[in-house]
Amino acid sequence: MCPSCGAKRAVKFAEHIYSEVIEDVPHRHTVFTIQKRLRVFFKYDRKLNTILFRAAWGALSQVLGIGERELAAIFTLQTAGEALNYHPHLHGPRRELGRTTPR
Secondary structure (H helix, E strand, O other): OOHHHHHHHHHHHHHHHHHHHOOOOOEEEEEEEOOHHHHHHHHHOOOHHHHHHHHHHHHHHHHHOOOOOOOOEOOEEEEEOOOOOEEEEEEEEEEOOOOOOOO
8 A cells, every 4th residue: 555545544534533423522542452472363363353342342441430332432453563563453532531521
C-alpha cells in the first residue's frame, strides 16, 4: 500500500469518526496489547484477532465497572510496532465516564 494513500485513508476515516460517530463528550485514548511470546500465534492465525477485540472490550468494561452495552469505544487493529516488527495491538478512543459536558 502506498504510504500517502494510506495516510489519506486514515485522515478521512478519522474525520468521519470525529464528525459523524463520536458524541461531543470527552474521550480517552486507550491501547491494548498482548505479551510478546503470544504474538507468533496471532501472526499465523488471524482469527485470534477477534479474541483480542473481545478480551479488550470485556477487560475495559470490567475495569471501569460498567456493562459491556454501556461501553462507548472504537478500536482499530494495528499489527506493527515502532521497529516495524509484528506486534498486534488495539488503539482507540473511549468515552470518558462521568462527564457528559461537550468538549
